[in-house]
Every structure is written in C-alpha cells, then in structure tokens.
Amino acid sequence: MQGMGETGEACPFEFNFDPATFKVGDTVSYRVTGSLEGFPFVGTLVEVHEDHVLIAGDPNDPEARYRGTRESRPVVEYSQV
Template structure:
C-alpha cells in the first residue's frame, strides 16, 4: 500500500460503481462482524447487476463468491463469508 516501504499498491481499483464491469478489481468491506469492520479487502468482480455485484472471494477457489452492494466500495454481509 502507498506509504509503506515506498512501493505503490499492487492493485488498481475501480471506485466508480456506474462503470463496474466483470474483471474489475474493487475494494470491498465486510459488514456485520466487529472483527472485520472497517477492514478493506480486494476482489475481482465476477458479475455486475443493477442492484448488486458478485465478487471473487478467493482467487484460488472459484466457488467462493460474495454478493455485495453496488456502490463505490461494495459491502458484503458477514454471513456471506
């Protein structure tokens, strides 16, 4: 992440929900669990719908998918994890 050792963040995020497309990397948050509150995660968009997105939860396991809100930083409910 920027400011940590001089290296830039290895991810390029799309924060514009209006332009989300499959394959974009987004920063998402898990809500509903105090252990994860405020902690950012990175994921790739697998599906983009009018009212939600589907995010890859584990790059090594394609069956792990999270439904998130469609906003600049999608929110995923903790019970999805």
C-alpha cells in the first residue's frame, strides 16, 4: 500500500493483482463493501474458482473465510465480515 507508511518505507506485503494467475497461498489486497469501503485489507487465497475466490482475512480467526470476486482486488460483501 504505497504512501501509507513513513517516507521511503516499503510495503511489507507482496501482492498478486493478476486474477488470471491467482493460486492458493497468494497474498491479495481486497476490498469490503458498505461502511468499510475504501479501506485496504490483506488476505491469503485459500480457494480459487472460475468466478470467485475464498480469502482467509482474519488473523484472529483462522477459520474465517470470505468469498470475494475474482478481480485484481477482490470485493467482499460487508455482511460476511
């Protein structure tokens, strides 16, 4: 996430923004609709399907999975989080 840290500070994550190459284990930046719109979230892909992905996005709850769209920055519905 460029520009969010100190000047010259590099992002600690390496993201895959290419939905054509998504694979399990990739780190993605995803978005959430509703009141969380505009905030960047980080998650790991746990399943990749033709039309959607499943994201592990809550480090405090390893069982939590969010269904997202399959696009460069997946979109997750607010009702899932």
